[in-house]
Amino acid sequence: MNSVLHKRQSSIVGLFLALSVFVLSCESSKVLVYPVDGSHWVNMKVLIEALHSKGHNITVIRSSSSLYLKEEPSLFTTITVNDGIDGIDDVGGFFVEYLSNMMKIQRGEASILTFLKVQVDFFYMISHAHYLSCNTMSKIIEDKELIKRLQDEQYDLFLTDPAMTAGVVLGRYLKLPLVLNARWITSGEGHFAIAPSPLSYIPVPGSGLSDQMTFFQRVKNSLFYAVTLFQEKFVVGPHYKALCDKYFDEDCDIVSFLQEADIWLMRLDFVFDFPRPTMPNVVYMGGFQCKPAKPLPEDLEAFVQSSGEHGFIIMSLGTLVDSLPADTADEIAAVFAKLPQKVIWRHLGPKPSTLGNNTLLVNWMPQNNLLGHSKIKAFVAHGGTNGVQEAIYHGVPVLGIPLFFDQFDNLMRIQAKGAAKILELSQLDGQTFEQMLLEVLNDDSYRTNMQRLSSLHRDQPVKPLDSAVFWIEYVMRNKGAPHLRTKAYRMPWYSYHSVDVTLFLLSTAAVLTFTTVAFIRWVCCRACGKRKVKNE
Amino acid sequence: MNSVLHKRQSSIVGLFLALSVFVLSCESSKVLVYPVDGSHWVNMKVLIEALHSKGHNITVIRSSSSLYLKEEPSLFTTITVNDGIDGIDDVGGFFVEYLSNMMKIQRGEASILTFLKVQVDFFYMISHAHYLSCNTMSKIIEDKELIKRLQDEQYDLFLTDPAMTAGVVLGRYLKLPLVLNARWITSGEGHFAIAPSPLSYIPVPGSGLSDQMTFFQRVKNSLFYAVTLFQEKFVVGPHYKALCDKYFDEDCDIVSFLQEADIWLMRLDFVFDFPRPTMPNVVYMGGFQCKPAKPLPEDLEAFVQSSGEHGFIIMSLGTLVDSLPADTADEIAAVFAKLPQKVIWRHLGPKPSTLGNNTLLVNWMPQNNLLGHSKIKAFVAHGGTNGVQEAIYHGVPVLGIPLFFDQFDNLMRIQAKGAAKILELSQLDGQTFEQMLLEVLNDDSYRTNMQRLSSLHRDQPVKPLDSAVFWIEYVMRNKGAPHLRTKAYRMPWYSYHSVDVTLFLLSTAAVLTFTTVAFIRWVCCRACGKRKVKNE
Secondary structure (H helix, E strand, O other): OHHHHHHHHHHHHHHHHHHHHHHHHOOOOEEEEEOOOOHHHHHHHHHHHHHHHOOOEEEEEEEOOOOOOOOOOOOOEEEEEOOOOOOOOOHHHHHHHHHHHHHHHHOOOOOHHHHHHHHHHHHHHHHHHHHHHHHHHHHHHHOHHHHHHHHHOOOOEEEEOOOOOHHHHHHHHOOOOEEEEEOEEOOEEOHHHHOOOOOOOOOOOOOOOOOOOOHHHHHHHHHHHHHHHHHHHHHHHHHHHHHHHHHOOOOOOHHHHHOOOOEEEEOOOOOOOOOOOEOOOEEEOOOOOOOOOOOOOHHHHHHHHOOHHHOEEEEEOOOOOOOOOHHHHHHHHHHHHHOOOEEEEEOOOOOOOOOOOOEEEEOOOOHHHHHOOOOEEEEEEOOOHHHHHHHHHHOOOEEEOOOOOOHHHHHHHHHOOOOEEEOOHHHOOHHHHHHHHHHHHHOHHHHHHHHHHHHHHHOOOOOHHHHHHHHHHHHHHOOOOHHHOOOHHHOOHHHHOOHHHHHHHHHHHHHHHHHHHHHHHHHHHHHHHHHHHHHO | OHHHHHHHHHHHHHHHHHHHHHHHHOOOOEEEEEOOOOHHHHHHHHHHHHHHHOOOEEEEEEEOOOOOOOOOOOOOEEEEEOOOOOOOOOHHHHHHHHHHHHHHHHOOOOOHHHHHHHHHHHHHHHHHHHHHHHHHHHHHHHOHHHHHHHHHOOOOEEEEOOOOOHHHHHHHHOOOOEEEEEOEEOOEEOHHHHOOOOOOOOOOOOOOOOOOOOHHHHHHHHHHHHHHHHHHHHHHHHHHHHHHHHHOOOOOOHHHHHOOOOEEEEOOOOOOOOOOOEOOOEEEOOOOOOOOOOOOOHHHHHHHHOOHHHOEEEEEOOOOOOOOOHHHHHHHHHHHHHOOOEEEEEOOOOOOOOOOOOEEEEOOOOHHHHHOOOOEEEEEEOOOHHHHHHHHHHOOOEEEOOOOOOHHHHHHHHHOOOOEEEOOHHHOOHHHHHHHHHHHHHOHHHHHHHHHHHHHHHOOOOOHHHHHHHHHHHHHHOOOOHHHOOOHHHOOHHHHOOHHHHHHHHHHHHHHHHHHHHHHHHHHHHHHHHHHHHHO
8 A cells, every 4th residue: 555655646746747737837827808797707717727836917997897707906907898789689589589480399389480480580689799899899909009909918828718710810810829719619619610510410409300300300410500601701701801901911710710719728628528529629627616605604504405306406597597487487386386305496586476485586696606516416408518518527417407508519519429408499398297207206316427538527537627727828838739730721611522533533543544445445456457457 | 816726626536636536436346458569559658557556457468479568567458469470570671671662762863663562562461450359359259268268357448559459359259348549540541430430631641731720731631531531441341340350249340349449548639630520439648648758868968968958869769760770861961960969779680881970870869868868959859759759748848750551740830839859851962961951050049939839838737648547547446438429430432521411401401492483484374375365
């Protein structure tokens, strides 16, 4: 045992030495951060806190209309850009209406016209969001004084989230080493911009498909990819193209800027996602935001403890949707009321008439601390990345009610591993909800499978957040990481896919074959001719 | 400073805890190793020593005719298989003859027939080596008693080097979790079996190309790939196909077995190699065998110190070729004699007549310790992977004289980064050797560039050997790692490349277009017809 301990210690000393090299050489670097608002900011802040704790100076650019992003002088310097937006659009209202229409469509209660309207509205909403983002970026670049200040500061690194890709334009404009805290880009998932993504086994986001598809599922996947391309070319891309054309001399587009990022810190790992091709400059930090649970506030702890051996359930559908339609909420509350478990439910709408004594309605909950509590039995969730990762980290089985974006895809990934059950909006009524919830609660396989995912997720040589910080510091230390990214993206598509070489080789083979055959025929004809002459 | 130290210590404590989990849960696992002889064994032994130091029990299978692989009871249990080979083929002799012919060909002193003969001999040599390897494997599987013993031992892991791929067959036969210590497989480089490898920017081994190619270089790359496929299908593959057909019920081949490995420990990294697509179950451990230099033996240290400020050079062309042709050796010795540096030269042939006092001929040298010596100035090397990795690790510029296999490709990778100069066999005379050696010695850029590679290579979150051991133990702890590998390889090629889906979509589009056009024509005709009737 002593020798094992000794070996362990000596390997730790090795690690200590290796770490100390970069800790020392990276003190007091300057990082410029251009984040995305909302839940994306929650993620980015985790990285900022980690960088701050390593002694780096961080500057964050925020829009004047930002809702989540507040100044925090103890953590970072803030540069507020007046984006000229007076009031905030009713994004929440949009999503509730969208949700209500989608439920009608999935239940066959709405016409094809409603379906088309919902899709067009959705594209419009996305296009408008990117338009606003590009507009703000235009204001920043036009502000000569601000740009000079940013240039004079000589930042060591530009860190941004490409879900709203305008930040990437600024990073490129300032010619700074670029690290992305990424999962989504202008048109779908980040990998599609940088890694080979054969459509035969890489499901396109939104398709709801897995990595094992039938023929017609592969056809569906290709059609979804066509929609992605349409979105890139006609819905989102043009806003960025206009920015590029205005402020850069070379012929460029947003995808080429993305492809020049030094490191992609991807908010996923292969315990969660299906295995797929990747690139050397992609670092997987899925679950980097997860941490051990802290004790609950006294009243919440008392409520949770009162559940006894039955434990408790939590339900939250994320920050975009505060509540479900009243009749649906009533049905769900009635199901909860029948359970022996206690329930904590984030619900901001009118109090359901059927609410039981065992159910606590809250405006907000310490989700991570509840998921890490020893008495938790299940998580009723919408399937946002953060919630799913926290569920994996703490090993809590999930009943998922996906609403929009990537939520179905996220849930489907853990359902495929037997750790979750998906309840689609079209099926959402009291009876189905009860049946599925009881299955997740009573069938041990869900818990066992989720705990296996949890143990696999935690089984990494370096913790995801430490890894993210290491690679950010790596890019600062080495002033970029060009040796980790291919320049092949610069090739025209027909060269990248060897279409030109294939055509050349086929033509050459054809010419050779034709010449050989012609020569043989000529020789034969001459031989025959001579014989004929001889015979005559 | 104190707070930085404190933070550093606390992150070390975190790592310590994370590490201790797997150290404890992996004690006394049983590993079965099926290595490849020669320099490959040197690499495998580094892994075995690391696993042994972690308390694992290791069993190594060796052939009775093995040259390098000796019993070492303190390190591993040995199972010796009688391969029925009495004497060893004169492999060294083959390579010296091959080398001499290649020099003649490259200098234009040999006919096309000699060239063809050399190529066919080379293919024959490779085919024969794989035949012997498969033959030994057949003897093992036929030995019921041995197989029962291996099955009864209930090993936790099978570790093999797929350069001679027969080991993979045994791993599969015993149904053990499989980890590969890999770079080469039956037909070229390991990545080609598991990761997308677009020929537009992934140079095929042996082509001597980089990741940035002109049109005709891409044509050349495709032709080299065709040769690789030929080798796989007709030279090497059939031996393994026979094994598979004989001992497995399902329809299988060696490539499908390789694709089912849990983890590929690749003996390269992207400081050395060009960036390329990879997969989640590939772990890069390039330079895992490198370690800080130990003090030299007294006499060697005295010789080296006598070089004063000029420092010293070492020259070694690997273990396969003991010496160069006598006239070439004379020319090289004459160049060395003129230098102010001291020279240590591994040379087993007749003593060159022009040998200077500053040059020490040796049978063997402590290469790693010499490369890590503060007085070393340059390394004249053949470009084997181990030597190149050691040169990178210690930051020593290289004058490369590639002989065969991957050596030109290895050297070309560091030459592309400005850290080496390649002297091809066809150019090898005193004058060119002197000119190039002086360039490497006197142009500081070679040393600066190699030292940058060295610092990038050492800048990793986990040391390569620790990473390799972590992932071996990971596979043992988790009884495999199926979630890290795709099952897409099982698809037929036309599905994998979406040929079927593309044809289906094109046909559908054609039918739709045709029907629409036909319908419009029919409507137009009817309308015209009616108008005609009206007009009449």
